[in-house]
Amino acid sequence: MIRKKIETRLAHVGVIGLGYVGLPLMMTIAKAGFFVTGIDTSHQKVERIQQGISDVSDVASEDLAPFIQRGQIQVTTDYRVLTKLDTVNICVPTPLRKSKDPDMSFIISAVEGIVQCLHKDQLIILESTTYPGTTEEVVLPRLAESGLEIGKDFFLAFSPERIDPGNEIYETANTPKIVGGITPECTQIAKLFYEQFINKVHVVSSTQAAEMVKLLENTFRSVNIGLVNEMALMCDRMGMDVWEIVDAAATKPFGFMPFYPGPGLGGHCIPIDPHYLSWKAKTFEFYARFIELASEINGSMPKYVFDKIAGALNRHRKAVNGSNVLIVGVAYKKDVGDTRESPSIDVIRMIVDEGGEILYHDPYVSQLQFDGVESYTSQELTTDLVKSVDCVAIMTDHTNIDYEWLVKHAVVVVDARNATKSVEAHRDKIIKI
Ligand SMILES: NC(=O)c1ccc[n+]([C@@H]2O[C@H](COP(=O)([O-])OP(=O)(O)OC[C@H]3O[C@@H](n4cnc5c(N)ncnc54)[C@H](O)[C@@H]3O)[C@@H](O)[C@H]2O)c1
Structure with missing residues (x-):
């Protein structure tokens, strides 16, 4: 059922967190023909996007406004909209605490919002950069509280965001995407989803591997x-x-x-x-x-x-x-x-x-x-x-x-x-x- 909705692009897509990562992602998905709903806790951000204004340099307001006007992109602060969504990409911040420990509070708050509305045949993908193990240890147990079964009733994957703000050659659609799911079915459904709007999707064996890929990439830059x-x-x-x-x-x-x-x-x-x-x-x-x-x-x-x-x-x-x-x-x-x-x-x-x-x-x-x-x-x-x-x-x-x-x-x-x-x-x- 979810496969068919994705292939026909009738799946209603959700993006949580509309910043440097979420807003360009939402645009790319909408350009592929999907209806997209963006959710952000910032009222100010939501109001500006509703007016067709982008504060992210990679998304021009002239590009965003027509999608808003014809209702193909809708934005809200209300998580209840998730009951109507087939897929959800989480793009919330992952800062460090002063002690240099990971601050998971934004991910946890997003997941606690999702679990209230989690329903059968829903695909959840975490895109925020985080440590290996987050999807399985932090996200999955909270979603499992719904009583729904992973890999059968709902699907969970990690796919790191690789956007390079200001890069005029590589944007979301032409940057290969890494995907790793909790179960093989989760991986395949997440892969199918990204294939609708990203040229190349590379599958890895687990959510941990997908999380680690992103950290290797950024550690490589930091070390060099x-x-x-x-x-x-x-x-x-x-x-x-x-x-x-x-x-x-x-x-x-x-x-x-x-x-x-x-x-x-x-x-x-x-x-x-x-x-x-x-x-x-x-x-x-x-x-x-x-x-x-x-x-x-x-x-x-x-x-x-x-x-x-x-x-x-x-x-x-x-x-x-x-x-x-x-x-x-x-x-x-x-x-x-x-x-x-x-x-x-x-x-x-x-x-x-x-x-x-x-x-x-x-x-x-x-x-x-x-x-x-x-x-x-x-x-x-x-x-x-x-x-x-x-x-x-x-x-x-x-x-x-x-x-x-x-x-x-x-x-x-x-x-x-x-x-x-x-x-x-x-x-x-x-x-x-
Ligand atoms: N900026 C980059 O270049 C970049 C590149 C790759 C990966 N990432 C990763 O992507 C993630 C997001 O980064 P960003 O730069 O887009 O952050 P950002 O601060 O620009 O945007 C995050 C948005 O999430 C919203 N938000 C916070 N908590 C929320 C919640 N519970 N529910 C809904 N919305 C919520 C904020 O209001 C904000 O608009 C981070 O994990 C980051 O490490 C960023």
Whole structure:
């Protein structure tokens, strides 16, 4: 029955959590012809989507609005709608607690909402990044309280979300999807579902394996970024340019994949996900040394950048205390507006703690708020502004900024991203990491 509904695209699809992951997923599913209902606990988010407004850069409001107008996408805060849905994808946040333990509260609250409405022939898929074992140990027992039988009455699978915000080549539909179900039937039904709107679906043997795939992918990035950041620290000590070295190594057509140094890790995934794995590994008395080492090196980068800023000011006989620093880019990576875990915030905190004044410009972030109190507004990037500050620090290499112009008018520039690579004039003003 559910198979037929999926194949004919008459299945009514639900997506829980309408953020960076859930909203693009909802759009992709709707584009394949399904009716989709989105559920989010944020009234503000639901109201904006109901007005056809997207706050996620990968989904244009012009694309979203027609789906809302013709009722093919509906959004609500009311979980009771789940009684009418055939499939449900869970895309809620999975942050870390301060103690670096996984915070499962969003997943648990979503599952507790689902179990009230769970019915026969319903497919539930967890997409939130989490530690191996979550689907079987946290989600399944709660759904089983309904009295329905897994693999027969309802189906449960894990499929990691692999979206790369801002990536113009790979989006949801053309990024292969990993699927692992609790039972073989769960896997097959989840596979059939994704095949309706994703080009390639790769099946693994269990939900644990699917959970682990995602953690390998993100740990791979974290460790390689940690390695190249250590190279940057080493090259600095040895008087070499790490960027030149990485670019030259990248000419090797096999056996090398370039990763670039920077001010530290950011975003909701790479700084967080590896800790999920090391936390779980510890319960098996396994100490994940690569993860901890990468985290230590990557976590030291904001301080390294701060020291470069202090050194740049020192060149001009100035102290951090009393100086104005213009931060260019507060998003965690280029061409997106996401500031979660952004290393720019760590650097700003250090400058402010030492008595410096902060101004910032980011074309994608009009307002920056953190620690509940600090609030800054993005400044227009004018010649007067750039000339007036004691130091410019490029923290994010957004593509729509004229770096030639920026260097020309700045007193001194600390470049944490090699954004000034092609700038030819005034190179003596640039301090790279
Ligand atoms: N952002 C990325 O690039 C990315 C990539 C791959 C995987 N992921 C993973 O996907 C998951 C979601 O991340 P995101 O970036 O979309 O988060 P997000 O914060 O942008 O969105 C999550 C949404 O869930 C809503 N929400 C929270 N609790 C809820 C509940 N109980 N019921 C309904 N809605 C609820 C929030 O209001 C929010 O709108 C995380 O596990 C993350 O690790 C994120």
